Amino acid sequence: MERSIVGFHRDEFGDWVAELECGHGQHVRHDPPWQSRPWTVTAEGRASRLGYRVKCLKCVRQEPPAEWARRDA
Known part of the structure; x- marks a missing residue:
């Protein structure tokens, strides 16, 4: 299931997490050579x-939304 990115926040380790419209989060690390996402390192890029x-695999597994999403609601 595809979901739109609606925002970003950092996790407890400082890595960027994309906030999805469904309430789930998905890490979007820039960690070359394994993951090349240079757009994550600037506010303009994000x-x-x-x-x-x-693709939101958590929706496919029917997992509940993340804590950050319930807290902001």
Whole structure:
């Protein structure tokens, strides 16, 4: 199931997490050579991905939304 990115926050280790419209989060690390996502390191880069759709495996598994999503509701 594809979901849109609606925001970003950092996890407890300082890594960026994309906040999805469904209430789940998905890490978007820039960790070359394994993961190349240079857009994550700037505010402008992250803003350019708002609305971008990604596959949410947590929705496929029917997991409840993340704590951060319930807290903000």
